[in-house]
Amino acid sequence: MADNTPYAPARIRTLPSWLLGRAAARGHRLVGEALATEGIRMMHHAVLSAVAELGPLSQAELSRSLAIDPKDMVAIVNDLQREALLTRAPDPRDRRKNTVTISPAGQELLLRTEQLGDRANAELTAALTPEERAQLVSLLARIL
Amino acid sequence: MADNTPYAPARIRTLPSWLLGRAAARGHRLVGEALATEGIRMMHHAVLSAVAELGPLSQAELSRSLAIDPKDMVAIVNDLQREALLTRAPDPRDRRKNTVTISPAGQELLLRTEQLGDRANAELTAALTPEERAQLVSLLARIL
DNA sequence: GCCCTATCGTAGGGACAACCAACGAATTCG
């Protein structure tokens, strides 16, 4: 039997918004599956990575730097704190804030999840040369 | 007082999966807002466009060509049929299938929504030259 | 013709990301 499945219509397939959606879905699935082996999710890993890189900071700063909704940040920090991957302590200089700091266990996990994330991204961009991947990253950064 | 907001950590910001997610979110928001002025949503517009381009076809074929879940397709076709933008009729040659056909009203609406979608995509890629945009489209198509 | 398998449309539910509105506590600014 012939393959009579009609594939993505050209009108839609050439729209950046459509391609971005599909590519993001694939990336999300690949990275999600990879990180699942360490029992962590994308946003949690992103927060952990941001705390490690930017040092102790408030939840609001985290929300802004990662473009995550403050509401969602509460749940993420709750989860990470419950697993002792970071600490949340009231900021003595501004009692509205929580100072979020990565823990040694968080550092350790981050080493592994970063590798998993990198590998998933390598798979995601497997069809591209390193130069093309850099180009893609550059182009994406500019439309943000 | 200086701007002390920490911005996207480099470790995350250079991951294609992260950039794709953010860019897709922006594209989704822009296109969604644009199409909302015609009272239609992204997936509905995509289905309408696919039916117009590929001609009458079944819901399963639509689902595959657009990578939309069959369950979600049911709801979308329901909506579009309710607004008389397409017709859904049993296929006499295979009574399991529904033959989906775009209506004149659907064609007419599609003309407007395609323009809205194009304009939103132009805004999405406003920071890019036409060559760069074509490059982005090409790179995205290759990682799919 | 008859079983077995596959497909189609439809329905249920759930995971996850993104976003919006509001509120008390605390801080900062005019």
Place this chain on the structure above:
DNA sequence: CGAATTCGTTGGTTGTCCCTACGATAGGGC
């Protein structure tokens, strides 16, 4: 000091994707 703003938090909604399941129908092997 009073007003406006920020912060953390709780409450929702929406959209996309995934898995399961079921009756009806179709096709292949025998």
